[in-house]
Amino acid sequence: MRRDSRQKFTIQRAGIESSNAIAAVHIDSWRATYRGHIPDDYLDQLSVSARTEFWKAELAREENRVFIAMHNDSICGFIHTGLARDEDLDDRTGEVYAVYLLSDFQGVGLGVKLWEEATRHLRNGGATRCVAWVLDTNQTAISFYQRVGCRPDGARKCDVIGGREVTELRYQVSLV
Ligand SMILES: CC(C)(COP(=O)(O)OP(=O)(O)OC[C@H]1O[C@@H](n2cnc3c(N)ncnc32)[C@H](O)[C@@H]1OP(=O)(O)O)[C@@H](O)C(=O)NCCC(=O)NCCS
Numbered sequence: 001m002r003r004d005s006r007q008k009f010t011i012q013r014a015g016i017e018s019s020n021a022i023a024a025v026h027i028d029s030w031r032a033t034y035r036g037h038i039p040d041d042y043l044d045q046l047s048v049s050a051r052t053e054f055w056k057a058e059l060a061r062e063e064n065r066v067f068i069a070m071h072n073d074s075i076c077g078f079i080h081t082g083l084a085r086d087e088d089l090d091d092r093t094g095e096v097y098a099v100y101l102l103s104d105f106q107g108v109g110l111g112v113k114l115w116e117e118a119t120r121h122l123r124n125g126g127a128t129r130c131v132a133w134v135l136d137t138n139q140t141a142i143s144f145y146q147r148v149g150c151r152p153d154g155a156r157k158c159d160v161i162g163g164r165e166v167t168e169l170r171y172q173v174s175l176v
Helices: 016-034 040-044 048-059 110-124 139-147
Strands: 009-013 065-071 074-083 093-101 129-135 151-161 164-174
Touching: 009 110, 016 040, 016 048, 016 065, 016 074, 016 093, 048 065, 065 110, 074 110, 093 110, 110 129, 129 139, 139 164
Parallel strands: 093 129
Antiparallel strands: 009 065, 065 074, 074 093, 129 164, 151 164
């Protein structure tokens, strides 16, 4: 999307009624982002209805937050945040579990706005740092995390997604 100051976007906290729309954005953005990184079969079988159930459960959890980017009453992206899940991290470490925008809405600053909202929430809850995991082949996301101040902290993990081995790197930033 062209940068245009007339474009009106808002960022707000998501409620459970947004589960289906978030699931649709999630899967659409996954397919656009990971085609070529993860097997097509896996991406093609992703189901909005199954993902909607996941989001309903997540949005019911008081300790986590989802913020959505809205454009003309439609959700065009989201960020999902809460306490870090890794055992080597203390309970003052937050995590961005996921941040996804529809392709047409990437590159106009919404990712940074979502990040700022998520980290404001984490900071208000007492977090002193934030981590995020990223696929080592996802160069756009790596640039994004670096742009918001994150640096690789040395943690990495291997996973198998759709039968293909992938490597994820953990990025970290201080919130104080
Ligand atoms: C990663 C993502 C959330 C970033 O949000 P965004 O709104 O596109 O990014 P912004 O416009 O706020 O730009 C922030 C920085 O991200 C980087 N970036 C954004 N789009 C980029 C692109 N197409 N190529 C390379 N870097 C890019 C740049 O460093 C940019 O900083 P700059 O504008 O000073 O150059 C978004 O591009 C996206 O949803 N990508 C697909 C899903 C994804 O990979 N999610 C992360 C999973 S770990």
